[in-house]
Amino acid sequence: MILVTGGAGFIGSNFVLDWLEQSDELVLNLDKLTYAGNMDNLARLEGDRRHQFVRGDICDRDAVLALLQRHTPRAIVHFAAESHVDRSIHAPGDFITTNVNGTFALLEAARAYWGGLDAGQRGAFRFLHISTDEVYGSLGPGDPPFTEATPYAPNSPYSASKASSDHLVRAYHHTYGLPALTINCSNNYGPFQFPEKLIPLVIANALAGKPLPVYGDGGQVRDWLYVGDHCRAIRRVLEAGRPGEVYNAGGGNEMKNIDVVHALCAILDTLAPKAQGSYASQVSFVPDRPGHDRRYAVDAGKIGRELAWCPLETFASGIRKTVQWYLDNQQWVANVQTGAYMSWVEKNYVNRGNA
Ligand code: NAD
Ligand code: DAU
Numbered sequence: 001m002i003l004v005t006g007g008a009g010f011i012g013s014n015f016v017l018d019w020l021e022q023s024d025e026l027v028l029n030l031d032k033l034t035y036a037g038n039m040d041n042l043a044r045l046e047g048d049r050r051h052q053f054v055r056g057d058i059c060d061r062d063a064v065l066a067l068l069q070r071h072t073p074r075a076i077v078h079f080a081a082e083s084h085v086d087r088s089i090h091a092p093g094d095f096i097t098t099n100v101n102g103t104f105a106l107l108e109a110a111r112a113y114w115g116g117l118d119a120g121q122r123g124a125f126r127f128l129h130i131s132t133d134e135v136y137g138s139l140g141p142g143d144p145p146f147t148e149a150t151p152y153a154p155n156s157p158y159s160a161s162k163a164s165s166d167h168l169v170r171a172y173h174h175t176y177g178l179p180a181l182t183i184n185c186s187n188n189y190g191p192f193q194f195p196e197k198l199i200p201l202v203i204a205n206a207l208a209g210k211p212l213p214v215y216g217d218g219g220q221v222r223d224w225l226y227v228g229d230h231c232r233a234i235r236r237v238l239e240a241g242r243p244g245e246v247y248n249a250g251g252g253n254e255m256k257n258i259d260v261v262h263a264l265c266a267i268l269d270t271l272a273p274k275a276q277g278s279y280a281s282q283v284s285f286v287p288d289r290p291g292h293d294r295r296y297a298v299d300a301g302k303i304g305r306e307l308a309w310c311p312l313e314t315f316a317s318g319i320r321k322t323v324q325w326y327l328d329n330q331q332w333v334a335n336v337q338t339g340a341y342m343s344w345v346e347k348n349y350v351n352r353g354n355a
Helices: 009-020 038-045 061-071 085-090 094-116 120-122 159-174 196-208 227-240 257-271 302-306 315-328 330-336 339-350
Strands: 002-005 027-031 049-053 075-080 126-132 182-183 212-215 222-223 245-250 254-256 283-286
Touching: 002 009, 002 061, 002 227, 009 038, 009 227, 027 061, 038 049, 061 094, 075 094, 075 227, 085 094, 085 159, 085 339, 094 159, 126 159, 159 182, 182 196, 182 227, 196 212, 196 257, 196 315, 196 330, 212 257, 222 245, 222 257, 227 245, 227 302, 245 302, 254 257, 257 283, 257 315, 315 330
Parallel strands: 002 027, 002 075, 027 049, 075 126, 126 182, 182 245, 212 283
Antiparallel strands: 222 254
16 A cells, blocks of 8 residues: 555646556545645545545644554655645745645654564655755756756745755655655646646636736746656656655746747637637736746656656647646536635735736
């Protein structure tokens, strides 16, 4: 069995579904079900005894330890986090609680559990921490992409909290020998992404006839990776990564935000044409995100060389599949656009006005 934290969120649920398509090894899924956690993502696994869901908080060290001792997993894959940069600007406290204190509590529980295993099990155990390229800060236009040796320079409360958790994971390996590994990944997109993030937000707003909010001049660059490719990278690192190592994963797809938005509009124009005109007419430039990082790009050379991983989806293939998924799953979007979602939209966009 493996323990997955945050397995009802975007990447976590894709990982759990993917894992159980590839193998019959049981998954114990620990998730607090915050606004971002959604059991609908896992509906396909209803009645599947290979998936056991536990609602709980990674900050509760004793409860996590009891869970580990009861189920004796051979690995922990740690996704659980507060993940949205804009929310971290409005309310950083939750990010410190879950991403820093929660990771600390999880590491403490893992250390206690791991220390009680026999020598063979201890050597085989893995703690795989899922982190982000945002810990490396912002690149200039001509800078080389982030490598695993790039110094940390987080710029938002979110990325600072993730950087902090990465340092704790590193320290638990270095000090206690916990067989921990970290993946720092670029922007993911794909099915089940909560519509607060750029790509699903633009698709949902476009179909609803609402403005497509582009922060600042839309010239910020992100390196987009299809979520299924990230799940493959995680499986590969779990299988063959060296304890104590960090692996960067990215899509090799650097794109300006405005180009991503126009690409989405063009696909929607083909797959779900409006009665008149293009979805691009809904683009609306709004005031920038405070402290907005200008450019991220990932050098995925190490994971390619050592673990033979590379993305299988191009941006063109992955984004088309993603738009089709959102068109086919409009009820999923409607279900998450609850009262709490609407008050977030109000807080982040209504007071922003137009640029
Ligand atoms: P998400 O916000 O969609 O999901 C987070 C999940 O964690 C939710 O199911 C939520 O209920 C759960 N959770 C939150 N706090 C918890 C707690 N205290 N205890 C237990 N569960 C808790 O996030 P995501 O986009 O799927 O990201 C998953 C991980 O990958 C995060 O660690 C994030 O930093 C990292 N990451 C994300 C991206 C991306 O583009 N989305 C890229 C690189 C790395
Ligand atoms: O780089 C990895 C990170 O990618 C992950 O660690 C984070 O969890 C994930 O949320 C993501 O962070 P970003 O801030 O890059 O993603 P987001 O989808 O929020 O924004 C992508 C870009 O689009 C960013 O430059 C901000 C911009 N944007 C975003 C929103 C929501 C807009 O222009 N308008 C918007 O309404």
